[in-house]
Amino acid sequence: MTRLIDIRPGRGGRFLLGALPILALLFVYLLASEARHADNPADKVLPTFAAMAQAIHAFTTDRDPASDRVVIVADTIASLYRLGVGLAIATGTALILGLLLGVVPLARALLGPVVAVIAVIPPVAVLPILFIVLGLDEASKIALIAIGITPFMTRDLTSFVVSLPAEQFAKAQTLGANSWQLAIRVALPQLMPRLIAALRLSMGPAWVFLIAAEAVASDVGLGYRIFLVRRYFAMDIILPYVAWISLLAISSDALLLFASRRGFPWAHGAGR
Amino acid sequence: MSALIELRNIWVEYGDKIVLERVSLQLAEGSFVAVVGPSGAGKSTFLRLILGQEPPTRGQVLLGDMPMRAECGPDRGVVFQRYSVFPHLTTLRNVMFGIECGQAPFTARLFGAQRRAARDKAAEMLAAVGLEHSLDVYPAQMSGGMQQRLAIAQALVKHPRILLLDEPFGALDPGTRLDMHALITRLWQEHGLTILMVTHDIGEAFKLGTRVLAFDKRRHDPHAPHRFGATVTYDLSLDRKTLPPPALVEAVGDTDPRKEIA
Numbered sequence: 001m002t003r004l005i006d007i008r009p010g011r012g013g014r015f016l017l018g019a020l021p022i023l024a025l026l027f028v029y030l031l032a033s034e035a036r037h038a039d040n041p042a043d044k045v046l047p048t049f050a051a052m053a054q055a056i057h058a059f060t061t062d063r064d065p066a067s068d069r070v071v072i073v074a075d076t077i078a079s080l081y082r083l084g085v086g087l088a089i090a091t092g093t094a095l096i097l098g099l100l101l102g103v104v105p106l107a108r109a110l111l112g113p114v115v116a117v118i119a120v121i122p123p124v125a126v127l128p129i130l131f132i133v134l135g136l137d138e139a140s141k142i143a144l145i146a147i148g149i150t151p152f153m154t155r156d157l158t159s160f161v162v163s164l165p166a167e168q169f170a171k172a173q174t175l176g177a178n179s180w181q182l183a184i185r186v187a188l189p190q191l192m193p194r195l196i197a198a199l200r201l202s203m204g205p206a207w208v209f210l211i212a213a214e215a216v217a218s219d220v221g222l223g224y225r226i227f228l229v230r231r232y233f234a235m236d237i238i239l240p241y242v243a244w245i246s247l248l249a250i251s252s253d254a255l256l257l258f259a260s261r262r263g264f265p266w267a268h269g270a271g272r
Numbered sequence: 273m274s275a276l277i278e279l280r281n282i283w284v285e286y287g288d289k290i291v292l293e294r295v296s297l298q299l300a301e302g303s304f305v306a307v308v309g310p311s312g313a314g315k316s317t318f319l320r321l322i323l324g325q326e327p328p329t330r331g332q333v334l335l336g337d338m339p340m341r342a343e344c345g346p347d348r349g350v351v352f353q354r355y356s357v358f359p360h361l362t363t364l365r366n367v368m369f370g371i372e373c374g375q376a377p378f379t380a381r382l383f384g385a386q387r388r389a390a391r392d393k394a395a396e397m398l399a400a401v402g403l404e405h406s407l408d409v410y411p412a413q414m415s416g417g418m419q420q421r422l423a424i425a426q427a428l429v430k431h432p433r434i435l436l437l438d439e440p441f442g443a444l445d446p447g448t449r450l451d452m453h454a455l456i457t458r459l460w461q462e463h464g465l466t467i468l469m470v471t472h473d474i475g476e477a478f479k480l481g482t483r484v485l486a487f488d489k490r491r492h493d494p495h496a497p498h499r500f501g502a503t504v505t506y507d508l509s510l511d512r513k514t515l516p517p518p519a520l521v522e523a524v525g526d527t528d529p530r531k532e533i534a
Contacts, residue, residue: 171423181373266410
């Protein structure tokens with residue numbers, strides 16, 4: 001008899017199997033929501049799909065008074081701007097530091113301990129400091145994301161460069177490469193796919209920092225909206241917002257993976 | 273023949289552990305020196321010493337009568353058993369790398385006519401090692417033998433004064449290994465190379481080399497195995513009829529290569 005570990009689903013089979021738990025979850029939600037509404041027609045904890053559709057209609061047509069944009073558009077633009085700038089700063093800094101620390105042992109000895117110390121500070125704990133120093137505007141939210149992500153990414157990229165085979169570095173030197181050439185032609189290109197992988201991994205924490213900062217002090221943004229309507233138990237808005245955030249996260253992850261496969265085919269099995 | 277490399281009373285120690293002791297020898301220009309010895313006898317340390325990857329604890333290494341700095345440089349090419357090629361570059365770009373580093377100190381990239389010239393030179397070198405049909409593939413798509421051919425072409429494009437091979441064919445299957453033997457012998461003759469090859473395979477050493485160095489410990493203290501370092505125990509100049517002495521075959525612990533050669 002075929003062993004369980006040897007049964008491999010095909011493409012269609014995988015798709016069906018993957019969809020099954022999601023459909024089951026939706027179905028369970030539907031049942032639970034029905035049950036609660038049968039008990040109390042004014043229940044707000046598990047809104048019906050009809051109520052959510054109504055809420056979605058509202059926040060995709062009503063306009064935000066401050067920006068005169070549709071509410072969800074204004075929130076999405078504000079959040080993605082903060083996230084994008086924060087991640088860009090983090091990625092750029094981590095790339096330069098990771099390369100420097102990885103390639104130059106002197107730099108590693110000098111800066112490695114500082115990065116390690118900064119990396120263990122819980123970023124949300126420094127949020128009040130950021131608010132005091134940078135004010136309540138965009139800068140503090142962007143800074144939180146950057147500070148939260150950079151040390152961990154730097155350490156990951158550094159250790160990746162350090163783990164590149166020593167033979168490659170020796171070989172490059174016998175081919176006449178100086179330190180700079182070695183960094184930009186040997187270490188940097190091999191670091192790029194790892195950078196994208198590190199970025200994909202830090203998207204999760206980045207969202208956490210964004211929503212935390214927006215919840216505390218903001219007047220627009222996805223996290224702000226969720227925490228605003230929480231006061232009215234508006235689960236019919238919160239749940240679609242959470243779903244929208246998940247969708248944004250999944251698509252950015254897919255985009256990064258696609259970019260890595262297109263840009264660095266040699267790192268993904270080189271088209272074998 | 274003049275001495276290209278001279279080692280004067282070299283000692284290599286890691287803390288208490290003595291790896292090499294009292295190594296003094298000269299390597300002649302144009303020779304093919306094969307280094308054999310049991311595991312842990314300092315063969316690779318000896319190669320890294322000449323490569324410049326590590327300094328001697330005591331003693332002096334001279335390259336063309338000048339003291340050599342303990343740093344890898346373009347006058348010494350190297351092929352390791354693995355990881356000798358850059359996985360993120362195609363075959364052609366791997367070979368062009370050496371030319372680009374020499375001619376473009378800041379960008380490490382060439383453009384226009386210089387780039388075309390580098391490309392042609394790289395393609396020529398790849399043709400010399402039999403890779404003329406695989407110019408635009410990545411190393412991951414190539415077999416182990418092809419990767420070693422690429423690593424050799426990559427090193428030769430810099431015209432090193434000595435080519436160092438660290439068990440270059442150790443991971444290859446027997447058939448591929450024979451092809452590589454023919455290739456390296458041809459390149460050695462055509463380009464007038466000086467080669468230093470470390471190998472586990474004593475048959476390979478006696479087949480390819482013009483001189484075989486065997487490293488082993490002369491003295492052994494069973495209670496302190498690191499107390500004594502290895503040194504050159506056999507230094508044999510070969511015409512192609514010399515057979516390895518039985519004691520050496522036993523020391524290296526290999527199958528008797530005399531049958532293979534005879």
